[in-house]
Amino acid sequence: MGVMTLVLDFMRRDEPKMDMSNVVSAPVVPKPDVFSDASADGACMLYIKKMLHDPDSAQFEHSRESSIIANGARAVVVRSVRAKNAFGAMRKKDFWCFLELRNDQIYPVFIGEDGNEGEMKRVSVLLKDWGLAGKK
Numbered sequence: 001m002g003v004m005t006l007v008l009d010f011m012r013r014d015e016p017k018m019d020m021s022n023v024v025s026a027p028v029v030p031k032p033d034v035f036s037d038a039s040a041d042g043a044c045m046l047y048i049k050k051m052l053h054d055p056d057s058a059q060f061e062h063s064r065e066s067s068i069i070a071n072g073a074r075a076v077v078v079r080s081v082r083a084k085n086a087f088g089a090m091r092k093k094d095f096w097c098f099l100e101l102r103n104d105q106i107y108p109v110f111i112g113e114d115g116n117e118g119e120m121k122r123v124s125v126l127l128k129d130w131g132l133a134g135k136k
Helices: 003-012 037-051 117-128
Strands: 065-072 074-084 090-102 107-111
Touching: 003 037, 037 065, 037 074, 037 107, 090 117, 107 117
Parallel strands: none
Antiparallel strands: 065 074, 074 090, 090 107
16 A cells, blocks of 8 residues: 555545534735834845945944834835945935835835935925825
């Protein structure tokens, strides 16, 4: 008797049927993509580092100093970093990170430097589009 025959024989056995008439089943709801503050903050730091002239010089402020607004699969993070500029001088900058979570991957929508007029216009537009204007 082979393994397959043994398995099929086991499956054919008459076993008492359970009465399932009074069992209520809950609908299966897929888990939505939702940001945690830690994942949004960590992703923001990684994307900021990629934008710096000298990424190895990056010194991020403590995470309690960052502002995070997570709204389901979208998050906005404002993060400060000290890093060397092209002249080797350490400068402190604030960055705005607009992030989206899709299929367990975090994607940057926009990373902008605070104080840059053009980038701050984009920040204002995104905050309004995402329904987050005035929530910093």
